[in-house]
Amino acid sequence: xxxxxxxxxxxxxxxxxxxxxxxxxxxxxxxxxxxxxxxxxxxxxxxxxxxxxxxxxxxxxxxxxxxxxxxxxxxxxxxxxxxxxxxxxxxxxxxxxxxxxxxxxxxxxxxxxxxxxxxxxxxxxxxxxxxxxxxxxxxxxxxxxxxxxxxxxxxxxxxxxxxxxxxxxxxxxxxxxxxxxxxxxxxxxxxxxxxxxxxxxxxxxxxxxxxxxxxxxxxxxxxxxxxxxxxxxxxxxxxxxxxxxxxxxxxxxxxxxxxxxxxxxxxxxxxxxxxxxxxxxxxxxxxxxxxxxxxxxxxxxxxxxxxxxxxxxxxxxxxxxxxxxxxxxxxxxxxxxxxxxxxxxxxxxxxxxxxxxxxxxxxxxxxxxxxxxxxxxxxxxxxxxxxxxxxxxxxxxxxxxxxxxxxxxxxxxxxxxxxxxxxxxxxxxxxxxxxxxxxxxxxxxxxxxxxxxxxxxxxxxxxxxxxxxxxxxxxxxxxxxxxxxxxxxxxxxxxxxxxxxxxxxxxxxxxxxxxxxxxxxxxxxxxxxxxxxxxxxxxxxxxxxxxxxxxxxxxxxxxxxxxxxxxxxxxxxxxxxxxxxxxxxxxxxxxxxxxxxxxxxxxxxxxxxxxxxxxxxxxxxxxxxxxxxxxxxxxxxxxxxxxxxxxxxxxxxxxxxxxxxxxxxxxxxxxxxxxxxxxxxxxxxxxxxxxxxxxxxxxxxxxxxxxxxxxxxxxxxxxxxxxxxxxxxx
Amino acid sequence: xxxxxxxxxxxxxxxxxxxxxxxxxxxxxxxxxxxxxxxxxxxxxxxxxxxxxxxxxxxxxxxxxxxxxxxxxxxxxxxxxxxxxxxxxxxxxxxxxxxxxxxxxxxxxxxxxxxxxxxxxxxxxxxxxxxxxxxxxxxxxx
Numbered sequence: 001x002x003x004x005x006x007x008x009x010x011x012x013x014x015x016x017x018x019x020x021x022x023x024x025x026x027x028x029x030x031x032x033x034x035x036x037x038x039x040x041x042x043x044x045x046x047x048x049x050x051x052x053x054x055x056x057x058x059x060x061x062x063x064x065x066x067x068x069x070x071x072x073x074x075x076x077x078x079x080x081x082x083x084x085x086x087x088x089x090x091x092x093x094x095x096x097x098x099x100x101x102x103x104x105x106x107x108x109x110x111x112x113x114x115x116x117x118x119x120x121x122x123x124x125x126x127x128x129x130x131x132x133x134x135x136x137x138x139x140x141x142x143x144x145x146x147x148x149x150x151x152x153x154x155x156x157x158x159x160x161x162x163x164x165x166x167x168x169x170x171x172x173x174x175x176x177x178x179x180x181x182x183x184x185x186x187x188x189x190x191x192x193x194x195x196x197x198x199x200x201x202x203x204x205x206x207x208x209x210x211x212x213x214x215x216x217x218x219x220x221x222x223x224x225x226x227x228x229x230x231x232x233x234x235x236x237x238x239x240x241x242x243x244x245x246x247x248x249x250x251x252x253x254x255x256x257x258x259x260x261x262x263x264x265x266x267x268x269x270x271x272x273x274x275x276x277x278x279x280x281x282x283x284x285x286x287x288x289x290x291x292x293x294x295x296x297x298x299x300x301x302x303x304x305x306x307x308x309x310x311x312x313x314x315x316x317x318x319x320x321x322x323x324x325x326x327x328x329x330x331x332x333x334x335x336x337x338x339x340x341x342x343x344x345x346x347x348x349x350x351x352x353x354x355x356x357x358x359x360x361x362x363x364x365x366x367x368x369x370x371x372x373x374x375x376x377x378x379x380x381x382x383x384x385x386x387x388x389x390x391x392x393x394x395x396x397x398x399x400x401x402x403x404x405x406x407x408x409x410x411x412x413x414x415x416x417x418x419x420x421x422x423x424x425x426x427x428x429x430x431x432x433x434x435x436x437x438x439x440x441x442x443x444x445x446x447x448x449x450x451x452x453x454x455x456x457x458x459x460x461x462x463x464x465x466x467x468x469x470x471x472x473x474x475x476x477x478x479x480x481x482x483x484x485x486x487x488x489x490x491x492x493x494x495x496x497x498x499x500x501x502x503x504x505x506x507x508x509x510x511x512x513x514x515x516x517x518x519x520x521x522x523x524x525x526x527x528x529x530x531x532x533x534x535x536x537x538x539x540x541x542x543x544x545x546x547x548x549x550x551x552x553x554x555x556x557x558x559x560x561x562x563x564x565x566x567x568x569x570x571x572x573x574x575x576x577x578x579x580x581x582x583x584x585x586x587x588x589x590x591x592x593x594x595x596x597x598x599x600x601x602x603x604x605x606x607x608x609x610x611x612x613x614x615x616x617x618x619x620x621x622x623x624x625x626x627x628x629x630x631x632x633x634x635x636x637x638x639x640x641x642x643x644x645x646x647x648x649x650x651x652x653x654x655x656x657x658x659x660x661x662x663x664x665x666x667x668x669x670x671x672x673x674x675x676x677x678x679x680x681x682x683x684x685x686x687x688x689x690x691x692x693x694x695x696x697x698x699x700x701x702x703x704x705x706x707x708x709x710x711x712x713x714x715x716x717x718x719x720x721x722x723x724x725x726x727x728x729x730x
Numbered sequence: 731x732x733x734x735x736x737x738x739x740x741x742x743x744x745x746x747x748x749x750x751x752x753x754x755x756x757x758x759x760x761x762x763x764x765x766x767x768x769x770x771x772x773x774x775x776x777x778x779x780x781x782x783x784x785x786x787x788x789x790x791x792x793x794x795x796x797x798x799x800x801x802x803x804x805x806x807x808x809x810x811x812x813x814x815x816x817x818x819x820x821x822x823x824x825x826x827x828x829x830x831x832x833x834x835x836x837x838x839x840x841x842x843x844x845x846x847x848x849x850x851x852x853x854x855x856x857x858x859x860x861x862x863x864x865x866x867x868x869x870x871x872x
Binding site (some may be wrong): 060096097100103104105106168169170568570571572573 | 754
């Protein structure tokens with residue numbers, strides 16, 4: 001524990017080294033932990049932040065932090081001197097004034113405001129000297145299946161963005177290269193998802209089964225807040241995911257609410273009209289390093305997906321826009337060296353100007369359907385006027401499909417573009433399989449959308465969400481509110497774009513939704529209110545936000561903590577901004593050097609090398625491998641050296657070959673040798689084991705461990721066999 | 731008719747200052763925290779601001795209107811004698827900087843006159859940087 005001020009220059013130097021000082025000022029945030037529960041398709045997350053004032057004067061801590069897309073605020077508490085205070089959501093101006101008065105009076109207070117989409121700013125005023133403050137911020141998130149994958153994402157950092165943020169100076173997020181913030185993470189997965197294969201392409205994750213639940217935590221004791229934490233859950237055909245399901249709960253004033261979830265089936269027998277596909281690639285400075293390499297891979301995959309009957313145009317942009325393929329041509333006419341012309345050397349990210357420019361191009365060509373395919377890290381502030389101008393240019397004719405690359409992608413603009421144009425967004429971190437994501441994105445681009453026509457509810461609803469248009473294979477939610485309990489059958493009738501009809505029916509049971517979090521207001525009701533707000537006028541939105549205690553651009557949450565007179569400040573606490581860490585990979589500043597992560601990368605030359613990219617970074621072969629020892633993710637007793645681990649993708653590939661040939665997994669030393677394992681490693685692995693059962697168990701666990709890291713490169717049968725055997729043996 | 735000056739009192743609380751200048755209460759407090767604005771007299775609710783604060787806020791506004799960052803505005807207020815408004819970048823104006831190659835892919839860009847570094851000092855600094863990078867690489871190879 002750090003206490004008191006640094007006594008001398010040396011001590012201060014040490015603290016600076018550990019990222020506890022920004023410039024000469026101490027950083028008050030000392031720890032962050034995420035504890036969540038994923039049940040059904042909803043995560044309830046508690047983000048606990050501990051602040052400490054180690055100075056001799058009162059301070060005001062200011063921290064701007066991201067939350068996941070679509071996160072619904074559930075509550076915030078502040079704990080000081082063993083007392084817990086619950087904040088209240090009120091109109092923003094009222095909360096801001098109340099906070100200013102508390103601070104002026106010398107008392108402690110907290111104010112949390114939404115400063116931009118998915119971005120919140122927290123101010124904790126008058127933290128007395130040598131005092132610790134614990135903040136618990138709770139939110140919930142609804143997840144979606146997208147083409148068989150549920151991508152669970154926890155943003156932890158903000159990369160610097162291009163353009164004018166429009167934020168007040170105190171809310172402006174700061175980034176400090178020398179800052180380091182540790183965090184811990186635990187997610188308890190219950191229900192169907194706990195039985196499906198899952199892996200993390202971003203972090204080393206430990207998976208432990210606890211009764212019927214699966215507990216996910218960091219493989220290391222803690223990690224740092226410098227990249228998105230991503231977990232994939234994958235449908236495997238053995239456990240059927242509900243296509244259509246419904247939940248209901250009690251709402252205010254003895255009313256009821258229900259939420260329908262529709263995970264639509266794939267459409268394979270539809271051929272869309274020929275299209276013009278306008279490809280726009282971000283080559284601004286922030287793309288340097290892993291992101292621009294991802295963009296090259298993405299472009300290569302995109303070109304493989306485009307059909308001969310389509311026409312393609314390609315541009316790259318930064319401060320300016322440059323044509324790579326200036327006339328609409330068939331895909332086989334595109335210069336095969338086009339990938340080599342992508343460098344992150346075009347300066348700033350003038351996204352809106354570039355989009356405006358290409359939206360006007362190629363529209364006089366005989367092919368009428370034009371879609372824009374954008375590859376970017378999204379690190380740009382959304383400027384209202386530029387965005388409106390772009391929407392006018394796009395009209396209703398051109399959809400925007402984006403691929404968000406990088407380790408801390410900014411989704412704000414990309415999500416908005418997808419929503420407003422009827423397009424879609426895929427996020428891909430450098431360790432995810434780009435080819436699969438581009439393929440499923442193109443499936444959306446060519447497939448007809450499903451348009452909901454009507455819903456027959458068991459009882460008449462007072463309010464129903466606007467019907468969404470859905471891409472086949474994706475998930476949609478529809479909320480509704482009722483005076484009576486909505487128990488019975490509910491039917492959805494829909495049509496595909498080309499007119500074909502389709503429908504689904506499911507039952508609403510007489511049991512309400514099993515709440516994850518104990519609170520007076522139902523999480524389901526709050527989720528529906530938040531959805532309703534996006535389509536309502538200002539007055540209705542504000543009323544909903546206050547009634548359901550939701551944090552929006554119109555509200556803020558606040559509470560005052562009265563301090564003893566000797567603890568009160570003079571009303572002018574010193575400000576201490578909490579700078580964020582530099583996002584991993586931003587502008588080429590990678591945790592692992594690019595040439596090591598992507599060492600086998602050579603565009604258009606070797607197909608093998610492309611496959612190599614799909615292996616998590618820490619498994620890739622490298623002479624200068626910088627992780628000394630990787631700990632096992634499932635069995636703590638197995639420890640592998642880095643060199644051995646760097647070979648593990650080969651081991652898994654050979655084990656799969658063995659499995660395909662013999663229809664069995666290797667079960668002894670000889671068979672492991674056939675799978676290419678070094679004798680030394682096998683001996684270490686099987687050390688002290690004598691019975692066939694023990695050896696078979698150790699091998700199953702070992703393969704399971706490899707599987708957690710490289711799930712996407714093996715067949716479903718092979719991965720299932722490993723999982724079953726590892727589990728059975730346990 | 732009274733002049734404008736006589737209508738403005740000599741002392742104001744933060745709310746009055748906010749009304750007069752159009753800056754929010756939070757912004758005024760932020761400028762005090764950042765040292766752009768002098769601290770008020772008195773404490774808590776008895777804190778009061780004077781004409782000098784009003785003038786400083788007007789300067790901040792002027793700086794913001796001119797498109798300056800808060801750091802530049804701070805320089806403008808604290809060191810008006812040395813403050814030079816950044817001239818608009820004219821086409822054809824040359825800007826010469828020294829680029830020193832430290833290692834493959836690592837370059838030091840410096841304007842020695844602006845940085846106030848003498849040639850000897852720059853040499854020493856570059857040498858230290860080169861050594862640091864070499865040490866870093868050797869450490870990684872170990």
